[in-house]
Amino acid sequence: MTNLEVRPVPELCDLVPTTGPVVELHPSRDVPLGGVRAMRVRRTLPQRGLPLVGAWCFLDEFGPQHVDMRVLPHPHTGLQTVTWPVAGEILHRDSVGSEAVVRPGQLNLMTAGRGVAHSEFSLGSEPLIHAAQLWVALPEGAAEGAAAFEQVSDLPVWETTGVRATVFIGQLDGLVSPAHVHTPLLGTEVTVGAGASADVPLVPGFEHAILVLDGSLEVAGTPHAPSGLLYLGDGRSSVHLRSRDGARLLLLGGAPFEHDLVMWWNFVGRNHADIAQARADWESPDRADRFGVVAGHGDARIPAPELPNIRLQPRRRQPPKGLPE
Template identity: 50%
Template sequence: MSNIEADPAELACGDRPEAADPLRPAVEVLTPREVPLGGPRAMRVRRTLPQRSRSLIGAWCFADHYGPEDVAMDVAPHPHTGLQTVSWLFAGEVEHRDSMGTHAMVRPGELNLMTGGHGICHSEVSTPATKTLHGVQLWVALPERHRHTARGFHHYVPSVNRIEGAEIRVFLGSLAGRTSPIPTFTPLLGAELVLHPDAHMSLGVDPDFEHGVLVDTGAVTVAGTAVRAAELGYVGTGLRRLTLSNNGSTPARFLVLGGTPFDEEILMWWNFVGRTHEEIADFREAWQAESDQFGSVTGYTGTPQRLPAPELPAVRIKPRHNPAR
């Protein structure tokens, strides 16, 4: 999915190696902001990453939560660099085409991971049978040593791990005895959990990871703190067990995202992740010039045939840091 805001914010993200604040609460609750994407989709999304109080969780640098909504998706070919896109649906079906020649379907409970690397472009169109779209779009920042890697695409259907009071699908990394076979460029965790009413669980997690719990439906208590639907609960490093409770009368569905802190500074603008303002400007110019850097998508029949890039901001894109860990 493209970030097709009419006026995308300029963002620079990263961590400073500062001492952690001992007074910081164990769980930081991030409230989403509604973003009107405009364009042919006319969709509004709830964005929890990035924001002023938190830019990344591990290498996870972007999180849009949308639906359930009765709206068609038709996103023309658009570019990505320096990142991976993770598409995860709860309802609906989306047709994916990219400049590698991939033609794949995005379906509920199935991972589609696309590596932009040096440059890729893709289109996304909901199928005619889809009446409701509901899911998340996530981005993963690529580290410096891998950010110019070749384009790539992985599709994976994780099995359901049913344990007392919960179902778990691990699509990246390892959790609750299950491991995804999909390779990552930094240590990551991505999983969907459904927690039954009045269920409580304690999951062993990597203490070197920071974690985020993005709630889709219901409400979840994360390490003693309530996190409501569409909110994201952040927990820093050092945690060995993640306690989760559903005190409601209906199932709660949420994603657990995690990873080792990403200590590189990154700049995000539109669909690009770079390191400097000049680099972002070069990416934009290459896309506008229809450079081979991004390739082309075949089989897309909508209009326009490619999304034009917005104008760059009038000021330089400046760094913005995560708070201390």
């Protein structure tokens, strides 16, 4: 998925020590993608007060909505894209030569490295689409490496009475996703049955956050619904989930990221120069030298917005809004 904002906000996402367990709600922001009949997404990362959760640096939820999603070829640098559908089918094509349809229960993971381009189209006429699109920031070395793509269908599942967690990225309680990532991470879809509750094991050195996809639940005793991202801080060995009527959620986590990041449009870099060069390369007639070609679209692509007329400035994480537990 691309960030189609005409004036994307430049951000420097810096490493900030977390403060132990907290319960901190970060409301989502509605963003239209496309033209008059735009698909709307709810963006919860990055935010002024929360630029990262581990290496997770971007999170959009789109749908459930009946829509023709048509995202033309666009570039990425310095990140991995994670596509996790809840409903509907999405056709992915990229400049590595991949063409794959991703369905609920499957993971699409694309590594941009120094540069990649891809497109995403829904299948069918105005199908019901509901999915999460996430980005993972790449550390030094991998950020300058080669592009790659993998689709993973055989994912491990953690279960207890009334609660089921599909581990699509990283590891949960010794269950490890086969998806290839470059930093310690956790990405799971969790379903909590009506009247069910459970303590889900966590890694204390990770920071964690929860996004409710549907339903409502209590997280560590705090009511939570599809209203934003609930940041839980770090230092937890488990989190208690309980739902009266049933819920589906994403549980994300990771070790605090060790590098400063500048994010602008679809590019992740270390500084202003990295972003400016990536934009110039995408707008160059020789863009294929860095980003390759996505087959099946001819010359169609999404052009980059204009850079702001300033150097990209830091955006620091603000103090927590919630109360330590």
